[in-house]
Amino acid sequence: MFDVITIGGATRDITFITSRGTIIETPQDLTQQKKLCFEYGAKIYPQEVYFSFGGGAANTALGLVKFGLKVSTILRIGKDSNGAAIKKNLADGKVDISLIQEDEELKTAISFIIIPRPKTDHTIFVYRGANEKLKIKNEKLKTVIGNSKWLYLTSFSGNWQKNFREIVRLVKESKIKLAFNPGALQIKEGIKGLKDILRITDVFVVNKDEATELVLSTQRRHSLHKGSLTELMKIIHNFGPKIVVITDGINGAYVLKDKEVLHTPADSKKSVDTTGAGDAFGSGFLGGLILTKKVDRALKYGIINSGNVVGTYGAQKGLLNKKEIEKKIGRIKIKRL
Secondary structure, three states, X not given: OOOEEEEOOOEEEEEEEEOOOEEEEOOOOOOOOEEEEOOOOOOOOOOEEEEEEEOHHHHHHHHHHOOOOOEEEEOEEEOOHHXXXXXXXXXXXXXXXXXXXXXXXXXXXEXXXXXXXOOOOOEEEEEOHHHHHOOOOOHHHHHHHHOOOEEEEOOOOOOHHHHHHHHHHHHHHHXXXXXXXXXXXXXXXXXXXXXXXXXOOOEEEEEHHHHHHHXXXXXXXXHOXXXXXXXXXXXXXXXXXXXXXXXXXXXXXXXXXXXXXXXXXXXXXXXXXXXXXXXXXXHHHHHHHHHHOOHHHHHHHHHHHXXXXXXXXXXXXXOOOHHHHHHHHHHOOOEEO
């Protein structure tokens, strides 16, 4: 029925850009190497403010549909103006919205994003709202998922363990392929808590910090060679995912399939906002893999898509279609490690 169904969150985003924050280096903490600080009790005046849309399921759905794929999304919103705006944004982008759930009590999720100039990385405050009550349980969802080709699983909140157990069962029964980009709650659970879903994952996408935190959950800190992305990928690969992808900001992205490791540097476009870069990479990678069946080509799709998104404000504005990516693909170089 669908080429891809994305599952996870959707948010209304508000972005504040300010030069008032102070970044403090904490390299001794492998999982929190920098902290953003503001004067306690101060009133902060941003230089710019942007309103946009976000959330892993919404971002990846809009990214994938741009490749000409038939895409639906399973997410939960409130019955409010923000929820209506999210539905309209997705429908206008040609994403099927028939599986969207509406909560009678909780409000639609909101993200408050701070970009500390002159830096482009962000800090996000998230009200999860209706995302907390997302459910994978009714027969319609099970039938639609079973008849589709791919699931793209993004960040979950609420009782996500119960939903994951249902997703594992559905994937095993239907033989649908699974791409998995875990959120903060799933990363904190560690590899042990994710072992069942990792065993059935076809494509696993995380950033370097997330990969480090996952691997540290399985072994002593001193036994992990700091900064070795190849080592991180191999350890994660041993837990089940067929393809492991790690993104590393301006250093680009790495992919492991079987015993081969590929790397490409970040695309050279100037970055103004890294919000949504991971989702843009993920949708670009999976879209490229579906269209071309080639991992190296998929890596180029992902890095071009994310490179364009960070050149704009918000998680969705810079998403590219296949034709736009193909025009740029010749400048991307792949190195085998």
